[in-house]
Amino acid sequence: MSKRLAVAGSGAIACGLAATAAHHGPVLLLARSDSSADRARATVEKTLSRLGAEVDPEHVEIVTDPEALAEATFVVEAVIEDHDVKARLLGELDAILEPEAILASTTSSLSVESLAQASGRPERFLGLHVFNPVTKMKLVELIFPTTASAETRERALALCEKFEKTPVVVPDVPGFVVNRLLFPYLFNAVRLVEETGMAPADVDTCMKLGAGHPMGPLALLDLVGLDVSKAIGETIGETIPARLEELIAEGALGRKSGRGLHSY
Helix, strand or coil: CCCCCEECCCCCHHHHHHHHHHHCEEEEEEEHHHHHHHHHHHHHHHHHHHHCCCHHHEEEEEEEHHHCCCCCCCEECCCCCCHHHHHHHHHHHHHHHHCCEEEEEEECCHHHHHHHHHHHCHHEEEEEECCCCCCCCCEEEEEEECCCCCHHHHHHHHHHHCCEEEEEEECCCCCHHHHHHHHHHHHHHHHHHHHHHHHHHHHHHHHHHHHCCCHHHHHHHHHHHHHHHHHHHHHCCCCCCCCHHHHCCCCEEEECCCCCCCEE
């Protein structure tokens, strides 16, 4: 049985994971369509090129048939932050994979316990919350359901070590640690703009230069994606700022759409 890692998804987090894994060996990336596969290929190649990495992009094999993942021993689901979508895909993967394979989810806020049950293999499941850009961010929040086996825990920690990441085991609470603390701050920055009329760039400059943050809160929301940010906020019980709702309704989702709280 192959020891290959597989990533199910073709967005920023999935491609970042694939590019990270490519430094250490071959990886499979499952895209939902030919067009998604083409975009993922371009993203992975661009990421590796930007890093100046001496890694053959062919280390990332992009497929559209889920059956191609049948021999993978560790599969990371990295699709939209929606419980039903994730649960459906996890169930499909469970039916394909060998019993020994581990399933993980990159969920940033959803209940890992609930996803573990939906996966069909709760003893071989975990939350593997990586951060964007995956190739640069060192932290991985590891969230284990109560049913996770000792082997699952050991293999998850070993994967993080292999990828030169810093794992922290965190509790299965909405938003885990980072997003639980981060998003109230980010949303408060949006409300400050609403209340004062300050330019988003000025708010970001204040927090970068005054608090030593590498990125301002409004630029960070755009990087995460306003739609994803809304989903996280709802999960952790935060009220979504009106300006965020307006922008999402307009299709202005942040960097990925060319416009959000800033323009790109």
